[in-house]
Amino acid sequence: MTPLAIKGGSPLRRTPFPTYVTIGEEEKKAVMAVLDSKVLSDFLGTWSPQFFGGARVQQLEKEWCAYFRVKHSVSVNSATSGLYAAVGAAGVGPGDEVIVSPYTMSASAAAALVYGGIPVFADISPETFCLDPESVRRCVTPRTRAIIVVDIFGHPAAMDEIMTIAREHDLVVIEDAAQAPGAMYRGRYAGTLGHIGVFSLNYHKTIHCGEGGVIVTDDDSLAERLQLIRNHGETVVEAKGTVDLVNMIGFNYRMTEIEATIASEQLKKLESLLVPRIAAAAYLTRRLGKLPGLTPPVTQPQTRHGFYVYALRYDAAKTGVSRDKLVAALKAEGLPIFPGYVRPIYLQPAYQKRIALGRDGFPFNLADAKNPPSYQRGICPVTERMHEQELLYTNICHADIKEQDLEDFCAGFEKVFAQLHDLA
Numbered sequence: 001m002t003p004l005a006i007k008g009g010s011p012l013r014r015t016p017f018p019t020y021v022t023i024g025e026e027e028k029k030a031v032m033a034v035l036d037s038k039v040l041s042d043f044l045g046t047w048s049p050q051f052f053g054g055a056r057v058q059q060l061e062k063e064w065c066a067y068f069r070v071k072h073s074v075s076v077n078s079a080t081s082g083l084y085a086a087v088g089a090a091g092v093g094p095g096d097e098v099i100v101s102p103y104t105m106s107a108s109a110a111a112a113l114v115y116g117g118i119p120v121f122a123d124i125s126p127e128t129f130c131l132d133p134e135s136v137r138r139c140v141t142p143r144t145r146a147i148i149v150v151d152i153f154g155h156p157a158a159m160d161e162i163m164t165i166a167r168e169h170d171l172v173v174i175e176d177a178a179q180a181p182g183a184m185y186r187g188r189y190a191g192t193l194g195h196i197g198v199f200s201l202n203y204h205k206t207i208h209c210g211e212g213g214v215i216v217t218d219d220d221s222l223a224e225r226l227q228l229i230r231n232h233g234e235t236v237v238e239a240k241g242t243v244d245l246v247n248m249i250g251f252n253y254r255m256t257e258i259e260a261t262i263a264s265e266q267l268k269k270l271e272s273l274l275v276p277r278i279a280a281a282a283y284l285t286r287r288l289g290k291l292p293g294l295t296p297p298v299t300q301p302q303t304r305h306g307f308y309v310y311a312l313r314y315d316a317a318k319t320g321v322s323r324d325k326l327v328a329a330l331k332a333e334g335l336p337i338f339p340g341y342v343r344p345i346y347l348q349p350a351y352q353k354r355i356a357l358g359r360d361g362f363p364f365n366l367a368d369a370k371n372p373p374s375y376q377r378g379i380c381p382v383t384e385r386m387h388e389q390e391l392l393y394t395n396i397c398h399a400d401i402k403e404q405d406l407e408d409f410c411a412g413f414e415k416v417f418a419q420l421h422d423l424a
């Protein structure tokens with residue numbers, strides 16, 4: 001048997017894995033048409049037809065509504081902007097608590113801070129890595145106003161259970177579906193399951209337009225508030241006749257015509273980009289699932305996983321080799337594999353030092369003095385265990401990966417697992 005690369009043997013794979021390319025002639029042609037029109041954006045921050053943006057922006061929103069079967073789509077310049085707008089539209093104000101997953105991109109929690117809301121971190125499920133409804137329930141207090149649920153890695157969160165909790169306590173649910181366009185849950189699209197859903201169109205996501213996002217909702221009043229926050233609401237409310245001024249100080253979150261037309265083309269490709277992801281994941285699961293200590297990602301019943309990321313769990317007790325040692329050996333074989341995902345958000349300096357807006361600790365200093373949210377290590381033990389000991393992931397589940405790449409990836413795992421005794 002060839003020795004492990006980490007022990008000086010030759011790596012199993014010497015060439016890089018293919019990168020994911022979704023942009024083709026269709027997008028090029030569409031962009032040229034926008035350039036020929038000379039109108040690169042057609043928004044105005046006044047109560048006028050242009051308040052809703054240009055023809056391509058409105059076209060994209062119409063297509064998004066039809067595709068995802070929602071009443072309203074509001075395009076924005078990023079999912080981060082989308083999450084901020086969603087928290088604003090939900091009416092979150094200074095001192096309100098917002099329950100959020102700690103195992104996600106940082107903007108999911110920063111969105112609360114921007115409106116003076118205080119993020120409260122609930123733990124995740126070790127099966128799906130999404131919020132654990134029981135942990136969410138334990139985090140609800142009289143100050144809770146909203147829940148930000150994340151369909152992490154492309155697997156929809158336990159939305160039925162979360163919506164039940166929300167109904168009981170009159171909370172707004174914002175679904176961060178940045179990683180899950182096209183994923184499904186009990187017959188409905190991920191992103192359309194909460195009161196507001198947010199999709200990302202940044203370069204790294206399943207479909208993209210460079211930078212961009214789309215917010216969806218079935219609620220007329222939330223849609224109106226999202227549009228005002230996107231586009232200088234404070235200058236528009238009077239002429240528009242909006243009476244509820246809460247959080248109607250707007251931003252410029254507007255998408256350009258160029259991004260919108262690219263996004264329209266990308267949406268047409270979504271299904272054909274998703275099917276190969278699911279097939280690649282199935283291949284990996286068939287082979288890697290046979291190795292000791294490895295648990296491939298689960299897809300819950302009546303659910304379609306989007307496989308933005310293929311995340312495995314690893315039990316070092318079964319092999320005697322730590323995850324980080326294992327990952328180092330796999331990397332040495334030339335495999336794109338990573339230990340953990342992002343550090344639990346509450347361990348970031350802003351939370352540890354409770355400094356967000358200004359120098360006096362706002363909004364953390366508004367917390368309930370008797371029961372302030374904790375950001376101490378240990379508050380979300382499952383998240384910490386996944387991050388520090390068990391989770392490893394790869395992003396090779398995509399449409400440009402060939403069978404040979406999957407074969408090499410699995411062969412690299414099999415090579416390392418056959419010689420684990422050398423690593424112990």
Ligand SMILES: *Cc1c(COP(=O)(O)O)cnc(C)c1O
Nearest residue numbers: 078079080105178179200201202
């Ligand atoms: C990428 C991502 C975002 C932010 O998306 P942008 O469009 O880059 O702002 C938010 N949440 C999650 C879970 C993401 O993966």
